[in-house]
Amino acid sequence: MHNRLFRFSLLPGLALLFSGCTLAKVDVNVVSERTSLENQVLGTYNSLSEDMLLVASVRGVSPTGKIDAPPVHTPEQADAVRALETIAFHADDIETFKRFGWVGENQEGLLTHFKRETPKVASEELKSFAANYSEAEFQQVVKEVNQAREVLMMRVVQTNENFTVKDLPAIRRVFARINRQNSAPGSKVQDADGRWQTL
Numbered sequence: 578m579h580n581r582l583f584r585f586s587l588l589p590g591l592a593l594l595f596s597g598c599t600l601a602k603v604d605v606n607v608v609s610e611r612t613s614l615e616n617q618v619l620g621t622y623n624s625l626s627e628d629m630l631l632v633a634s635v636r637g638v639s640p641t642g643k644i645d646a647p648p649v650h651t652p653e654q655a656d657a658v659r660a661l662e663t664i665a666f667h668a669d670d671i672e673t674f675k676r677f678g679w680v681g682e683n684q685e686g687l688l689t690h691f692k693r694e695t696p697k698v699a700s701e702e703l704k705s706f707a708a709n710y711s712e713a714e715f716q717q718v719v720k721e722v723n724q725a726r727e728v729l730m731m732r733v734v735q736t737n738e739n740f741t742v743k744d745l746p747a748i749r750r751v752f753a754r755i756n757r758q759n760s761a762p763g764s765k766v767q768d769a770d771g772r773w774q775t776l
Contacts, residue, residue, distance in 0.1 A: 614744075618751045621737040657732045660725035667722050672761070677707060680719060681765025681773060686730060686752030687723045689767070690716070726752070 671688070674680040677696040683689040693715060696707050730748055734740045740748065750769070757766040762776050 614747055615751050615754075617737060617739060618733055618748055619755075621733045621740075653732060653735055656728050660728035660732075663721050663725040664729075667718050670718055671722055673703070673706060674715070674719070675760065675764045678763075678765060678775075679715065681767060682753065682756040682760055683767045684750065684753045684769055684771065686749040686756060687726055688719050689765075690719050691765070 671680065674688075674690075675682075677693075677698075678691060679693050680688045680690050693712065696703065698704060698707070730745065730752055733748055734742060734745060753767070753769075757776075760766055760776055764776050765773055766776060767773050
């Protein structure tokens, strides 16, 4: 694989994810506009993020020097941890894709990819990044991030007693709204009515 701009290692990436690049960062910005459903989704997601951070930070040795056994996790918990790691690992590339107009946030809480055109950027590093990213590699990254988002949306359903699978479409809309709000100026976003616009 080509060297990537802004690629960070997994643990610092997780720290970044939990410190501000999650749905949690919207918590401060839109409190007055949120619905009860959004509050429940955000609360469940934030709880999930905190649980995953605790999983990532478990010490292997107790203060007395005894080796601690790793905590036992369900397959669903393990999937959620991998999903958060995947999103953190690809976060910088996804932000760059958005900056180039290669992807946008759709109304389902997922990324939609667009035709990859040569971006008009002054930075030689960004030009090199764009030129060296193959179509197959680009498609794979978008696919992995979308799959990870799907896992997290389903995990919100699984871990909140108030939700069932029937609530998934509404949960997707909440994720979509939050993703739109967290997108930088110049990003492509899909409105609730299906129209695409650039912020």
